[in-house]
Amino acid sequence: MKITLVLATVAQLASAHYFFDTNIINGVSQPLNKYVRASTRAIKYNPIKFSSNPAADIRDNSYIDGPDARCNQGAFSSAGRTEVLTVTAGSEVRFKLGVGATMQHPGPGFVYMSRAPGDNVKAYDGSGDWFKIFQEGVCNSGGDFKTNAWCTWDRNWIAARIPANTPNGEYLVRVEHIGIHRSHVNQPEHFISCMQVKVTGGGNGVPGPLVKFPGVYKSTDPYANFSIYNGHKPFQFPGPAVWSGSGTSNPVATTTRAATTTRAASAPTTTPASGGSGARSPLWGQCGGNGWTGPKTCAQGRCVVSNAWYSQCIP
Numbered sequence: 001m002k003i004t005l006v007l008a009t010v011a012q013l014a015s016a017h018y019f020f021d022t023n024i025i026n027g028v029s030q031p032l033n034k035y036v037r038a039s040t041r042a043i044k045y046n047p048i049k050f051s052s053n054p055a056a057d058i059r060d061n062s063y064i065d066g067p068d069a070r071c072n073q074g075a076f077s078s079a080g081r082t083e084v085l086t087v088t089a090g091s092e093v094r095f096k097l098g099v100g101a102t103m104q105h106p107g108p109g110f111v112y113m114s115r116a117p118g119d120n121v122k123a124y125d126g127s128g129d130w131f132k133i134f135q136e137g138v139c140n141s142g143g144d145f146k147t148n149a150w151c152t153w154d155r156n157w158i159a160a161r162i163p164a165n166t167p168n169g170e171y172l173v174r175v176e177h178i179g180i181h182r183s184h185v186n187q188p189e190h191f192i193s194c195m196q197v198k199v200t201g202g203g204n205g206v207p208g209p210l211v212k213f214p215g216v217y218k219s220t221d222p223y224a225n226f227s228i229y230n231g232h233k234p235f236q237f238p239g240p241a242v243w244s245g246s247g248t249s250n251p252v253a254t255t256t257r258a259a260t261t262t263r264a265a266s267a268p269t270t271t272p273a274s275g276g277s278g279a280r281s282p283l284w285g286q287c288g289g290n291g292w293t294g295p296k297t298c299a300q301g302r303c304v305v306s307n308a309w310y311s312q313c314i315p
Helices: 002-016 075-081
Strands: 020-025 085-088 092-097 109-115 131-136 157-161 169-179 189-200 261-263 286-288 302-307 310-314
Touching: 020 157, 020 189, 075 189, 092 189, 109 157, 131 157, 157 169, 286 302
Parallel strands: 085 189
Antiparallel strands: 020 092, 092 157, 109 131, 109 169, 131 261, 169 189, 286 310, 302 310
């Protein structure tokens, strides 16, 4: 009974601050830190903030404008004992939060990749080039912009599909959730982890745009000075555009509307707004996903798959 109460308390605390320590394969949670690098932080759910704000509550000297921006504090020290997950290009990777937590901060989710030099990810510290394969912002345009309007709200996972044209090799896959509830005082909170993977069955794509951590995020960026209060408003994703998954580094166009999800291109996943009969979802409304029983066509725009559980009508 005492153990149950302790775990419940930890989960409640970690839902305000949280960490990704495992992944899910075919619906099954994997052992903790089997494929996801472990950080050395004494309090693993602490967020990472900018060092430039003297008013920020900086936890254990981790900064988003420092090397901890790559995979979290001390994560490279666990690389050698972390296993490498073999994934087929075009398949999904899914990160999961630890200790039963869910994301209880509003804000966007991202997935990046970086190829390891010599295809030896266990020896790679993440100091090379990164490209973005997924981002998600607002999924529920009718929701509270401070809470459940955001795609990640109250979820315990972030997932992305490895672009089908990704070159074979070993990579770091970096997940990130940014809590923007204090961005109005220049204190966005970053929650980061990295998985070690080996991509097979890929193609000859040229990933890009390429960026580095630290460096790609600045304390002067719009996301770091954004207010979720006083209603919905456009939100500009930080970082580069999502790689299109093509044979060039041309990115998927990134919108600055608040309600948007962008992922790398793979198989066609859209449903035209025209055709069919009966009820249709409004612009930005849900139009599909596992268990969804509502309209599966859009009154405006097209139905775009975000993940297995959520599709959305976008322009």
